[in-house]
Every structure is written in C-alpha cells, then in structure tokens.
Amino acid sequence: MSSQLSFRKVTFLTLVAMILLAATAMNSPNDIQTCEVAISIADITAFPNTADNPIAISIDNPLDTLLGFQLWIQLDRSPDIVIFKTDSxxxxxxxxxxxxxxxxxxxxxxxxxxxxxxxxxxxxxxxxVVRADFDTAGTLIAGWEYVNVNSLAGNGTELIITGIADLPGGSVTPGIAPQSGGTLVNILADALDVSDTVVNRTANLIVNTTFVDNLNIVISDLNWTIWQPVLLWDTTFWVCTDWLIDTTQDPPDTIDCVSWEQTSGPPWDSILIVADTLYYVLDTTKLCINHGSLEVLQSYVCGDANGDGTPGNILDLTFLVDRIFRGGPPSDPLEASDLNCDGDGGNILDLTTAVDFIFRGGDPVCSAAECSK
Ligand SMILES: [Ca+2]
Ligand SMILES: [Ca+2]
Structure with a gap:
C-alpha cells in the first residue's frame, strides 16, 4: 500500500526518568465512559458446504463522522469448518x-x-497480494473511494479490512455521519463440508485488538485515538561503592558517589525508576468491540420433514399435517420441510407439494421442477 493510504502512525514515545525516592501519580482507573464508537460482528449460522455466507459488521458512531477504518478479523481456529475465500x-x-x-x-x-x-x-x-471476497452493496461504505480486504496469512483464517471514504484529489466523498446500527461491510465466508459427527461447530470471529498497525478508526476529530500508551515501570536498587569525600571538613563529608553497584534490596543508597512506553492498549472508552461467530449447522435432507433420512414420503406428509393443524413441532432444521423451495419451511404450500407428489403424480419434493415454481 502506498504511503498516502497509510493511517497516521501513533508516535512511539520513550520516557526515561531517573529519580530518587519518587512518588508516582498514575491515571485514575475510575474515568469509565460509554464508548464513542462500537464495532459489532454478527453471529450467524450456515449449513455445511455453503459458499459466500454474508457476515455483517455493523457500527455505532453516535457522536462523530467516521472517515476511515482498518480492522483485522481472525478466526479462532484453523480453517477446518469455515474459511474466508482468498485469491492471490x-x-x-x-x-x-x-x-x-x-x-x-x-x-x-x-x-x-x-x-x-x-x-x-x-x-x-x-x-x-492475497485478496478476499467482500460485499459493500447497501452498506454505509458503498460509495467509499477505497475499500480493500487483504489476508496477511493467505490461508483463509484472517482478513484485514481497510476503508477510506475520501482519497486525496478528485471529488469529495463524505464519511459516515453519526448513526447507530448501520452495516459497515459484509465479509463472506464459506462453511466447509463439516460432518454431522463434528461436535464443536462454531468458529469465533475475533477483532484483533493487539496491534496498533492493524486496528484503526479515523473520525472527523483527527486528534481522537483509540490507543492508550501503557507505561511499564522498572525499579532497581543501587549502593554506592566509591564516594567522593571532602576531607577538608571535620568530620570528612561525602560529596557525591562516583561508582554504583546494583543490589537486590536493602540496604541501598538510591532507587532508579525507569518508565518506558512499551506498548499500546485499546481505549475501551473510545472503541467497543463485539466479536462475532459462525456456527456450522447439522446437515439435512431437503424434503425430509420428519428427519428420518428419507424425503417426501407419507411419514413426512403426516409430520406436516401434525405441524400445521395440530400444533406439532417444526422440523429440525426448518429448511428440511421446505418441500417447494420457496424459502419458507413447513407451511400449507409444502403440504400441498407433498400431497401432489404422493397421491397425484406431481413433481418430487425439492426437485428442480418444484423449486422453480
Ligand atoms: Ca422423512
Ligand atoms: Ca416452502
């Protein structure tokens, strides 16, 4: 990525202070506020062997206009049940x-x-570069001038999403005005052909909040930052091994120390406290993150309303009658009883399809002829 697309870097400061018997005032831990921007990844389900399942990433920015962002989203497991589709x-x-x-x-x-x-x-x-599929249609960033989804590892387990509303030059594209709950972008994931015997069927989608370089939010107030420096304090104890002594005094007076040696504790002559800004942590009063997940459902046979493995026979018909007219349970999953493939399972149209097939020589349930109606 060229330099003009890079987000401003947070200046890395190093403070070194040598003080004797210093008292240190730390920031109060009590200044908790409501976060100013919230990023939420959806929790979705998908059937095995299904491609391009959209996972919505939504945003609340009630106070400020969003001008750009970079999010690094990772699966919390190897690509064994879910992958992001990538191309080199x-x-x-x-x-x-x-x-x-x-x-x-x-x-x-x-x-x-x-x-x-x-x-x-x-x-x-x-x-x-390794690119990944994504979809901005109908989202808040549909007209943005730069949107890109790359994968650093390239194995389908993580994505870095970058969006910049307005690039230098040309027309001016506004950012996202203050709003709540809109969709920022849809990322797309494939559910693999997961066996029904697999017990753990959920992949969590984690926004990596560890690295400054891969998590950024840019809002209209350019001084706003989501990162807080963390000071690490290192205290060591020292004894003087060679004093400069004024022998003109009576008794002789120690003026200064010319040679020091570190010690593990008392007795000591001086304490050295070194403060280093070594890393940054997310400022959760500024940015809230809600991680998401994708659960791969158990597979099913279309038309097998009662779940016995055989679709479209008298037992499925009986199950549908029981469901529709007698308050019986729905099929599990509901999609299994969508015999006419209209996206709605277990209703009177599905029952009609079953009756037509079983008693009137109609099209088989879930067949191409039935599903095209
Ligand atoms: Ca059945
Ligand atoms: Ca149906």
Whole structure:
C-alpha cells in the first residue's frame, strides 16, 4: 500500500526518568465512559458446504463522522469448518519519472512526476497480494473511494479490512455521519463440508485488538485515538561503592558517589525508576468491540420433514399435517420441510407439494421442477 493510504502512525514515545525516592501519580482507573464508537460482528449460522455466507459488521458512531477504518478479523481456529475465500493476485504499481541529468545514455538524476506530465520513463513494480471476497452493496461504505480486504496469512483464517471514504484529489466523498446500527461491510465466508459427527461447530470471529498497525478508526476529530500508551515501570536498587569525600571538613563529608553497584534490596543508597512506553492498549472508552461467530449447522435432507433420512414420503406428509393443524413441532432444521423451495419451511404450500407428489403424480419434493415454481 502506498504511503498516502497509510493511517497516521501513533508516535512511539520513550520516557526515561531517573529519580530518587519518587512518588508516582498514575491515571485514575475510575474515568469509565460509554464508548464513542462500537464495532459489532454478527453471529450467524450456515449449513455445511455453503459458499459466500454474508457476515455483517455493523457500527455505532453516535457522536462523530467516521472517515476511515482498518480492522483485522481472525478466526479462532484453523480453517477446518469455515474459511474466508482468498485469491492471490499480482498487483502493479506504475510510477512516472523525469530525468534531470544524463551521463551519456544513463540517467543519473531523476524524480517522480505526475502521469499526465512530460515523463521520460516508467517504472512498473509488481507484488503479490492475497485478496478476499467482500460485499459493500447497501452498506454505509458503498460509495467509499477505497475499500480493500487483504489476508496477511493467505490461508483463509484472517482478513484485514481497510476503508477510506475520501482519497486525496478528485471529488469529495463524505464519511459516515453519526448513526447507530448501520452495516459497515459484509465479509463472506464459506462453511466447509463439516460432518454431522463434528461436535464443536462454531468458529469465533475475533477483532484483533493487539496491534496498533492493524486496528484503526479515523473520525472527523483527527486528534481522537483509540490507543492508550501503557507505561511499564522498572525499579532497581543501587549502593554506592566509591564516594567522593571532602576531607577538608571535620568530620570528612561525602560529596557525591562516583561508582554504583546494583543490589537486590536493602540496604541501598538510591532507587532508579525507569518508565518506558512499551506498548499500546485499546481505549475501551473510545472503541467497543463485539466479536462475532459462525456456527456450522447439522446437515439435512431437503424434503425430509420428519428427519428420518428419507424425503417426501407419507411419514413426512403426516409430520406436516401434525405441524400445521395440530400444533406439532417444526422440523429440525426448518429448511428440511421446505418441500417447494420457496424459502419458507413447513407451511400449507409444502403440504400441498407433498400431497401432489404422493397421491397425484406431481413433481418430487425439492426437485428442480418444484423449486422453480
Ligand atoms: Ca422423512
Ligand atoms: Ca416452502
């Protein structure tokens, strides 16, 4: 990614303080507020062997306009039941150059110039990226100028989603005005052909909140940051092994220490407290994260309303009559009793399909002919 697409980096500060017997005031832990932006990944279910199941990522930004974001979303397990679909692509980055000085035929001094200027040569750089499927149709970022979903590992277990409302130059695209509950983007996941014997059928979708470089939210107040520096304090004890002594005094007076040695504890002459800003943590008063999940359901046979493994016979008909007219239980899953494939399981139309097939020579349940009606 070129530099103009990068988010501003948080300056890494290092503070070193040498103090004797210092008393340190830490931040109060009591300043808890309601988070200013919330990101929520949906909890969804999908049947085995189904592709492109949409997983909505929604956002609440009640106070500020959202201008850009970067989220790193990871599965909490190997890609054994769910994967993000990825493709490896070759990308090309073309730059245009103007030569300022030649030594014979060789250019010895050149600068990058705009593509529509009088350039002397082109440099094309190629690099491999791993892309993932995503869907912005109908979402809050549908018109954004830059949306990209890459995978660092490339094995379908994680995605980095980057969105920037407005790139430099050209028309101005506004960000997401304050709102609640809108869909930011839909990522797409495939449920694999998971056997019904697999017990743990849920993959959690975790927003990685560990790395500053891969989790960013940019709002209209550009001073706002979701990261808080964490100070680590390291205390060591020292004894003086060589004093500078003023012998003109009576008794002689110790002026200063010229040589120190570290000790594990008392007696000591000085304490050294070193404070280093070593890492950043998410400021949960600014950004709230609700992780999501995808559960792979048990497989089923379409038309097998009673779940005995055989679709479309008299037992399924009896099950549907019981369900519709006598308050019997629904089929499990409900999709198994969608005999006419209209997306609604276990109703009078499905019963009619069963009656037609069993008693009147109609189309088989869940057949192409029945499902196309
Ligand atoms: Ca059956
Ligand atoms: Ca139906």
């Amino acid at each position: 692509l070759t990308e090309y980055d073309t730059t245009y150059w103007k030569c300022n000085a030649y030594s014979g035929p060789i250019c010895t001094d050149s600068v990058i110039v705009p593509s529509d200027s009088a350039w002397d040569f082109i440099y094309i750089d190629t690099f491999e």
